[in-house]
Amino acid sequence: MDIWRVNLREQTLQREAVPEKWDHLGGRGLSARILLDEVPPTCEPLGPYNRLVLAPGLLVGHMLTSCDRISFGGKSPMTRGIKEANAGGSTGLHMTNMGMKALILEDQCRTDAKARSGWWVLHLSLAGARFEPADDVAGLGVHDTAARLLKRYGDKVAMALIGPAGEMRLAAAGIQSLDKDRVPSRIAARGGLGAVMGAKRLKAVVFDDAGGKKPPIAHREAFKAAQKVLTANTLDHPQTKTYQEYGTPAMVQMCNALGGLPTRNFSSGKFEGAETISGEHMRDLLLQRGGESEPTHACMAGCIIQCSNTYGGEDGKAIVSPLEYETIGLLGSNLGIADLDTIARLNWEVSDLGLDTIDMGASLGVAAEAGLMAFGDGARGLQLLAEIRQGTPLGRILGHGAAVAGRVLGVQRVPVVKGQAMSAYEPRAIKGTGTTYVTSPQGADHTAGNTVRAKVDHLDAKANIATSRGAQINMAGFDCLGACIFAGFGFMVKPEVIPELLHARYGWQVGPDILQVLGKETLTLEREFNRRAGFTAADDRIPEYMRTEPLPPHNSVFDASESDLDGLFNW
């Protein structure tokens, strides 16, 4: 495996041996290491000194169930700290088939008179790198863009691409990958890496793994044996059945019962319309509607959980795929919308623009509080999204996410940490996830360490400090492996399978705590980047109103002590 380094200004590719200190890392941890080594932490995120890193996890390449995730990394234009966002789909798999340990995109494509184009596709194959003008797809949504590029490059390629939002360098823009059915539905959504790619004037990176092969395995039999254990444990896990049937929308009823379902710009944790936006209701609806509707769908080849779905309308035609819990929480209850069809339409627009549904739901919630839409008015929500597509001033305000929208519109209740919006777990009711929001170097992000399933009193701030710490370490570890959280359930049944897999794949002798070792190293690297970028404990704070305004129905505030928060990473 090599490091592939592309200088966008010079249009050159170098394949480099992996430096020793990078070798044991993958995914999120490798991205953090590269950024710390190569990107000035105080640089302008949308300027030439920022780099965009693509790093498949350590276990990517062999279709282990739910372990083929790809990490995108760079300095975030949203948090202005380090950023990693990962996704399923086929990009990671193609990269490892081509022998890439990581891809580093340096500088920015030229757009001056000497350049032949304003937008570019970077095409990578075993033959090397090719830059091709992309002006014909500039301005197109991700769905049309993907369709055209698949026609141009053949439907066997993988790709990472941006929508109009990334082109506009909006801070809530993500980067999309194709799922196994070539739909650009797998978004590395958080923190604006799509804007970083847009600032580099790259519309898409295409990966053609023709002639490639799976990465080598040191001990094939041991690998197979471990894989078998992982598969069995994952299949047996009670959560797997829930996610197979309902997908992530299973969380709607659970969070609502905990009083932690964000409702009307995070003003309540209980939504009167929870029933009609629940996973149970959605499953019934999709089974009844049929057609393209699918309550169960795999995003990666080989996944046995298949937590994804295709949401079809009354006519059975697909509206969006997938419709996830966090999207339902942010574009649904958070906007006072109790109708899944409306939420699905909002979701499709946000996704086609290439935006993060979480930050956009929070942004629209802030817009509603500013009087720009009535809660519950989905048609107005669609109009506001159309403003983004048109690139109007209001569209730009909203497309930068909730923090910028709150600041510009003069709203005080803005559910963000480090400039990034909270997900669909209210921190005043689910305080462990709240602790993760506050302390994660990534900004508010449930995937950095969600505690909603932990057996803990979610209202007890003190008890949740250790819960959040453990979850953050484990999740950072899984993000190094390329494992999705649901594979994590399987791993945690028998954690020895992790060192067994790493030994079988690489021949490494690693201890039983390798997941935690990788997780801690990753968090330490990320915190060091942020420290150099100017972050302090003052950035590890919940918004002021969440400490003072009680949240119904528990009428609780976020009351983790500052010393507990500041000591969370003292290991």
Add this chain to the structure above:
Amino acid sequence: MDIWRVNLREQTLQREAVPEKWDHLGGRGLSARILLDEVPPTCEPLGPYNRLVLAPGLLVGHMLTSCDRISFGGKSPMTRGIKEANAGGSTGLHMTNMGMKALILEDQCRTDAKARSGWWVLHLSLAGARFEPADDVAGLGVHDTAARLLKRYGDKVAMALIGPAGEMRLAAAGIQSLDKDRVPSRIAARGGLGAVMGAKRLKAVVFDDAGGKKPPIAHREAFKAAQKVLTANTLDHPQTKTYQEYGTPAMVQMCNALGGLPTRNFSSGKFEGAETISGEHMRDLLLQRGGESEPTHACMAGCIIQCSNTYGGEDGKAIVSPLEYETIGLLGSNLGIADLDTIARLNWEVSDLGLDTIDMGASLGVAAEAGLMAFGDGARGLQLLAEIRQGTPLGRILGHGAAVAGRVLGVQRVPVVKGQAMSAYEPRAIKGTGTTYVTSPQGADHTAGNTVRAKVDHLDAKANIATSRGAQINMAGFDCLGACIFAGFGFMVKPEVIPELLHARYGWQVGPDILQVLGKETLTLEREFNRRAGFTAADDRIPEYMRTEPLPPHNSVFDASESDLDGLFNW
């Protein structure tokens, strides 16, 4: 002298003895001390925990020439650090006549159903505090507001008031005071303290000093003797004559000759239209036009410099008062506008909205770079300002100042430090002022330590570190005294006059270096507030492009070393 403390929510006034550690401070230093003692540095600037402090300088009250300035302080919604902005006019004088060492405004006025009003006037007199509904002046510009309030409260009062921008809580909103002719032309402009006042739902604070008297003088004869020296030295100073004749616009030709006149969004330091926006040209024009035009005008009673002016149009009717150099640089050359009448009209609009001309000029420059106006198109500039008055999304973007405008509009060349726009001294050509921009706890601000008049090679970064340090210390000292920089020229002829005046006024025995002692204490307090608010060396940095893009005509970059910058305050 007492501390007057008003709780806006409870509508109560308390007069408190001055705590010992506050007693030796005034103006900017006192404001810093109060904020550090009473405001949580991580609080939301527009929330209830921020306080607005009004503190006259130590020498205010006796019409010493140019020494009656008033400091406004609070946590800035623009820099998110400590903020002080001071102004001339009559507010400081009325406060000291009423026996106020400082006024502290706590919490926010109620606007719920129990409140009788959405906006309030706070009326202060020796009889105490009165809250009166201000809904009749809500939405009015500062000129109409001042006129109405003068009619209501009598034309002997002083007042501090905000315009529509402060009501909208725009981050570039300032607080205006009346000049000696009752025009609300003296703005504490920088850093958004008008938004802090707006968030408190205060349209104006009216000071009626009826029955008050000048503050006591310990040694009257010594005071008179020192005052005489100060007056003579100020009058004799060669700069005084320049400022009497041309006012601050004298700087246009000087900065242009230095290659440091911001032109077309800080892309050049030389403006081909400098001649027609110069102080010399302006003086000729005003003398020729007559009528209400005045090339020389005092902003405070008793000022012998009279650097202000009234800019009249072709018909001799006043367009705006005053028209200052920094406004000409930012709303003129920085927008490619070479016509003083156009600049004056832009200035009036900005002032009537209650906005900072510096940040608005920089904001419009960024808008021009984003393609929203052509450089040189003043009519389009006026349209953009009209958007602010209408409160449109674009208006809100621009009204928050250059940093927010740059971020939302996706512009990379944004001339700000700590979120605050640079003034009309290009840091790549006048590197001492640039060093002040970078290191001042106030964000980019020429009044924190301008070095343009220093005898130093302005292009030599190393040589300018000490120049900036000295200027920052002295300016912080003057801001404690209530002295304007032009009185500073007079003081520096014979610095002993400062301890003499403080001894005569208060009976204090202070050393010959009292100006520097006060200055260093002030800067230390401010840096400590910022440190607790989360600021680090990473915030003491010039925008990336100013280190890499050479500025014509010298083709110089800002090249002060990071270690020099980081060591500047090691005294």
